[in-house]
Amino acid sequence: MSFLLEVRRLRLLAEFATRGTVAATAEALHLTGPAVSQQLAALEKESGVPLLEKRGRTLHLTSAGQLLVDHARVLLDNLAAAESDLAALRRGERGTVRIAAFPSAARTLIPLLWPDPYAAGHQAPTLHLVEHEPEAAEAALLRHRVDIAVTHSYSLLPRPLPPGCESRPLFDEPVFLVLHPADAAAHRLAPGEQADLARFADACWLLPSPDTACHDMTQRVCGAAGFVPRTVVSAGDFAVLAALAARRAGVALIPRLALPAPTPELRFHPLSTPVRRSVHALYRTGTGRHPDTRHVLDRLESAARTSTASEHAGLPQPPRPPASRPGG
Structure with missing residues (x-):
């Protein structure tokens, strides 16, 4: 045999x-x-x-x-x-790397992989992108339909590493309360002040779609503040939630990567009890040494540094968690 x-x-x-x-x-x-x-x-x-x-x-x-x-x-x-x-030994050959990424990473992080000036004498791999929420991205990775899955987990909703996979951390980011300045004033929230969500128990809430981890995060955070959010909007795009917050339809919790550009109609407030979202690049065990995969992983790390350094640099910063608190 x-x-x-x-x-x-x-x-x-x-x-x-x-x-x-x-x-x-x-x-x-x-x-x-x-x-x-x-x-x-x-x-x-x-x-x-x-x-x-x-x-x-x-x-x-x-x-x-x-x-x-x-x-x-x-x-x-x-x-x-x-x-x-x-x-x-065949680095001069052009390969293909398939990436699955959640929507805000697909919009802000993955585009930074283009164009790709590879080292002299070598061709960069061709990239294929599909947009998936973390659970679907992990499933695609395990089924060998993609080579890298860019996923996220929240500090209060950790995701276990899928079996047979390795992870490369990309960055951590804070979650902000997003609302109209008039709504902030109505809840006695001064510009730049950390938001105590208990003040917003009576607010109208704009939530992500129920089938997402971001929806579960909002429910969990509000529950920790002592109330069940009164949901008036459920949408799959953070841009929709932000646009409705600008029209005073309600308030929303949005991670930094998904925030829109600042406008006079919107305020972004760090939370008094911080919630963080960790972004990772997952790949099947042993494949991270493949030259094309390793090259894209390195580029993702570089893009993550560029994105976190430039995106919303003027935003108010959330309080740092105590040193003993595990990263989210």
Whole structure:
């Protein structure tokens, strides 16, 4: 039996350990359920020990199966690194890197990747962008439909790192209360003052769409302030929320990256109890050494520094969390 086929079976076993079911493994690898079962049975026969056992109606790894998965992941990571090293010898070739990014990053951060003056004698990889919320971006990454997923998590709503992935932090940013100056005055909020959200329990609230982490963030922050927000608008675009806040339709919580340009009709206030959004670039384990992927990750870091240094440089700064507080 060829070594390549054995590696494919090990990859399949590792995928089963990540997905948990034959059906999910088959979907991820674009195979049929019977094909996955046959390959797992063949691998078990080759190993000479039981790798899987039935508990009720579902399959689970045995201790031997888990041991083989641990070794398989090391092997697969090393193979991915070897492929990257070989690709490094062919740097003059033009590759393609597929990126999934949430909307405000797709609007403000990803465009900074163009144009791309690569090092002399080398061609920059072609970039493909698809806009996805973090959950969908992670799913696309795990299904090998993209190579990099730019995602975010909030300090009070952390997202676990998906199995089989690595993360490169890009930046942290504060969340602001956005409202019309007249609404700020009505709630006794002076220009530049940190906003105590408890004052806004009776306000009309403009919320992101219910299927987003940003919606959950607003609900959680208001709940921590002691009230349930009275929602009058639900929209998938922060620009819509800001435009309505400028018309005194209500107030909104918006991360710095998604803020519009300052206008006389809008005020941005840091929160007295800070909430931060962390932005990350995720990629599958072992692929970060691929020259094209590594190049785009480095460019993303550079773009993040440029974006955070230039975007809204005159905004009021939120209070720094205590040194013992974990970053969000």
